[in-house]
Amino acid sequence: MGSAGDLILQQLINGISLGSIYALIALGYTMVYGIIQLINFAHGDVMMVGAYIGWFCTTVLKFSFLPALIVAMFLSAVLGVIIERIAYKPLRNATRLAALITAIGMSFFLEYGGMLIVTPQTRTFPSVFPQTVYTFGNVAFKYGDIVIVITTVILMLLLQFIVKYTKTGKAMRAVSYDKDAANLMGINVNNTISATFALGSALAAAAGVLIGVYFNTIDPLMGIMPGLKAFIAAVLGGIGIIPGAMLGGLAMGLIESIVSGIGYSTWRDAAAFIILIVVLLIKPNGLLGKNIREKV
Amino acid sequence: MLTLNNINVYYGAIHALKGISFEVNKGEIVTLIGSNGAGKSTCLKTISGLLRPKEGTLSFKGNDLTAVSAPEIVSRGISQVPEGRRIFANMLVSENLDLGAYLRKDKAGIKEDMEKVFSLFPRLKERRRQLAGTLSGGEQQMLAMGRALMSKPELLLLDEPSMGLAPILVKQIFSIIQEINSLGTTILLVEQNARMALSIANRAYVLETGKIVLSGDSKELMESEEIRKAYLGG
Ligand SMILES: Nc1ncnc2c1ncn2[C@@H]1O[C@H](COP(=O)(O)OP(=O)(O)OP(=O)(O)O)[C@@H](O)[C@H]1O
Ligand SMILES: [Mg+2]
Numbered sequence: 001m002g003s004a005g006d007l008i009l010q011q012l013i014n015g016i017s018l019g020s021i022y023a024l025i026a027l028g029y030t031m032v033y034g035i036i037q038l039i040n041f042a043h044g045d046v047m048m049v050g051a052y053i054g055w056f057c058t059t060v061l062k063f064s065f066l067p068a069l070i071v072a073m074f075l076s077a078v079l080g081v082i083i084e085r086i087a088y089k090p091l092r093n094a095t096r097l098a099a100l101i102t103a104i105g106m107s108f109f110l111e112y113g114g115m116l117i118v119t120p121q122t123r124t125f126p127s128v129f130p131q132t133v134y135t136f137g138n139v140a141f142k143y144g145d146i147v148i149v150i151t152t153v154i155l156m157l158l159l160q161f162i163v164k165y166t167k168t169g170k171a172m173r174a175v176s177y178d179k180d181a182a183n184l185m186g187i188n189v190n191n192t193i194s195a196t197f198a199l200g201s202a203l204a205a206a207a208g209v210l211i212g213v214y215f216n217t218i219d220p221l222m223g224i225m226p227g228l229k230a231f232i233a234a235v236l237g238g239i240g241i242i243p244g245a246m247l248g249g250l251a252m253g254l255i256e257s258i259v260s261g262i263g264y265s266t267w268r269d270a271a272a273f274i275i276l277i278v279v280l281l282i283k284p285n286g287l288l289g290k291n292i293r294e295k296v
Numbered sequence: 297m298l299t300l301n302n303i304n305v306y307y308g309a310i311h312a313l314k315g316i317s318f319e320v321n322k323g324e325i326v327t328l329i330g331s332n333g334a335g336k337s338t339c340l341k342t343i344s345g346l347l348r349p350k351e352g353t354l355s356f357k358g359n360d361l362t363a364v365s366a367p368e369i370v371s372r373g374i375s376q377v378p379e380g381r382r383i384f385a386n387m388l389v390s391e392n393l394d395l396g397a398y399l400r401k402d403k404a405g406i407k408e409d410m411e412k413v414f415s416l417f418p419r420l421k422e423r424r425r426q427l428a429g430t431l432s433g434g435e436q437q438m439l440a441m442g443r444a445l446m447s448k449p450e451l452l453l454l455d456e457p458s459m460g461l462a463p464i465l466v467k468q469i470f471s472i473i474q475e476i477n478s479l480g481t482t483i484l485l486v487e488q489n490a491r492m493a494l495s496i497a498n499r500a501y502v503l504e505t506g507k508i509v510l511s512g513d514s515k516e517l518m519e520s521e522e523i524r525k526a527y528l529g530g
Binding site for chain 1: 394
């Protein structure tokens with residue numbers, strides 16, 4: 001294989017790793033939007049909190065990767081539920097703009113509250129994995145790449161299972177489609193919304209921990225850029241649609257890596273936005289967006 | 297079984313139900329008829345707990361329902377088929393039925409009731425692996441009714457089941473309503489199709505702009521001059 005081929009393959013590997021992380025974050029945006037039509041701007045910051053919990057578990061408590069991941073996911077789920085109950089629930093019947101502004105406020109609160117607690121300084125994530133690099137010709141896989149992809153695939157399968165087959169998952173789909181009708185089935189709408197925040201926040205925390213172990217450093221503002229990109233990924237795939245977030249996340253990661261790989265890394269972020277705009281011009285509801293209309 | 301006493305419901309400043317009182321006895325089919333905007337749906341939503349009365353009391357089997365949440369009302373044995381069906385179009389027919397049984401834990405009973413629903417509506421059985429949004433209007437009405445029955449209600453509230461259906465389907469739906477009633481479920485039926493509703497109901501209440509203006513035995517109402525003029529087209 002020629003060096004151009006190797007280069008592309010290498011960027012594909014990087015892109016899939018990065019895209020997996022975006023996808024995990026994008027899922028939370030899309031699920032929350034699907035159920036209460038709110039763009040939860042604090043979602044990237046929940047990811048940051050998850051990363052810090054993972055950091056604390058691995059450095060201070062000397063946990064290995066998996067227990068640290070689970071603790072971070074669990075505590076962030078609780079945080080997500082608290083945020084929803086305190087900040088968003090009282091505004092459920094307010095205008096969407098009011099809720100959006102509250103979400104931005106919550107984002108600042110977590111970022112600057114985070115700085116107060118953990119200081120603005122960058123922290124180094126301990127290397128929880130062997131720093132092995134597998135090479136095939138000129139293409140290099142890090143051990144971390146494999147962990148990211150496997151973790152993401154497992155979490156996505158788990159999410160699909162929950163959403164498709166469990167009672168809570170069916171309730172989530174019902175509530176996002178029609179709250180009053182869900183209420184008439186005996187579904188507790190508030191608890192279902194909480195469950196959605198819990199799941200989305202847990203996935204964001206997983207992404208946070210993966211970013212920590214992959215890029216080694218974390219800081220209180222680390223949620224902003226990946227959060228924004230994951231949001232774009234969710235819109236790209238079709239906001240409110242779970243497979244759309246997965247696809248959108250992967251697409252974003254790949255676009256970024258390929259644009260950087262061919263030597264235009266300064267255009268990396270712009271490329272993502274341009275592709276978003278083009279896709280939305282052609283498919284305003286995103287790649288997987290469709291309208292199932294009710295027959296009356 | 298169900299008693300409403302001086303119920304007043306508002307939407308902001310709009311006084312939608314103005315002191316409504318009526319009752320439904322066990323085993324009956326009672327119909328609530330009235331023209332557009334009379335307050336029929338508002339009345340059913342209040343019974344289901346989606347809306348709260350500002351004044352008045354509701355009770356079911358002797359227990360007060362006034363401050364009870366919608367999910368809890370389902371578990372007490374009242375189920376509503378809402379106006380416009382409101383099926384979950386993005387989910388499978390079978391998943392819609394599963395959701396009807398959301399509060400139940402008796403797996404065997406759920407399965408048995410699923411079979412009952414399929415025997416009432418064989419069409420749903422054929423379509424159970426299909427997205428509910430792909431069903432025809434009549435099939436969607438059947439699904440909405442089947443879904444409501446999955447909670448095993450003692451009282452079934454039906455909001456305009458004939459809406460948008462061809463006359464032959466209306467006949468079919470109404471005979472199924474009678475069948476559901478004969479199997480032991482009490483029915484409160486809201487309709488604009490007064491002729492059909494009166495033909496299957498034991499008793500009827502007539503609602504006009506938030507007030508009950510007439511009530512009585514359906515056969516007698518069917519004969520009454522006022523009803524013939526206003527609701528049966530002469
Ligand atoms: N969400 C709402 N906000 C404000 N007003 C409402 C709302 N829903 C209903 N109303 C008003 O309350 C009154 C009663 O409405 P309701 O839907 O109960 O009538 P209905 O008898 O069911 O009519 P239809 O036969 O057309 O379904 C109407 O005047 C309607 O405009
Ligand atoms: Mg109505």
